[in-house]
Amino acid sequence: MEGLTYDPEDHSYRLDGVLVPSVSALVRIVAPMPWIRPSVLEPARELGTYVHELIDIFEDGDLHEPSLDEELRPYLDAWKAFRESTGLEVLAREAMVGSRKLRFAGRLDLVGRWPRKSGLSVLDIKTGTVIEGAGPQTAGYALAWNESAEGPGNYVRDRFALRLKGDGSYSLVPLRDPRDFAAFQAALVIHRWRESQ
Secondary structure, three states, X not given: OOOEXXXXXXXXXXXXXXXXXXXXXXXXHHOOOOOOOHHHHHHHHHHHHHHHHHHHHHHOOOOOHHHOOOOOHHHHHHHHXXXXXXXXXXXXXXXXXXXXXXXXXXXXXXXXXXXXXOOXXXXXXXXXXXXXXXXXXXXXXXXXHHHXXXXXXXXXXXXXXXXXXXXXXXXXXXXXXXXXXXXXXXXXXXXXXXXXX
16 A cells, blocks of 8 residues: 555554554454463464464465474464365455555455455454454454455455464354444544543
8 A cells, every 4th residue: 555654663554654553453452352461472473473474485485395393384284274275366465454544554464355256355364262353353454455445346345364273274264243343443433532632
């Protein structure tokens, strides 16, 4: 998206030069998960980051599989199984999206098209057992993607959490609660209220 920048040092997004909240920060407002200890959360985040990078390298055709860390191999196997069994056509990976109308931005995991199905789907890739927050998160990504989509055939219509598991399997969880969009927009309202205090 033109006019959208990301600063990796402080994990901040700017849209047309103005600081905007990230999808992840907004989701933490409605799904904070305070029961997860930091000693558990940080390694889980690191694993998720490694798996996302692994998928990118694999999809780009640059992965040297014999040198792959054995801890990551089951997640690659799960990704391969998902790709082979679903036939999803991947249209965007790790794409930065933003909304000028609602003033937020983020980086979605995946947008694709299923065989013989109209419209697109946004998928959020998870490596942990908790998918709480994935509904509002994918709602935010869908809102941003659709704002700049060219034509109805390019709109995100469906949302999923894709769990890649440490045993090499996967599960695809449909996210169909229409209240996810209201929850995401409520997080925006709370964020703006906090900023104004």
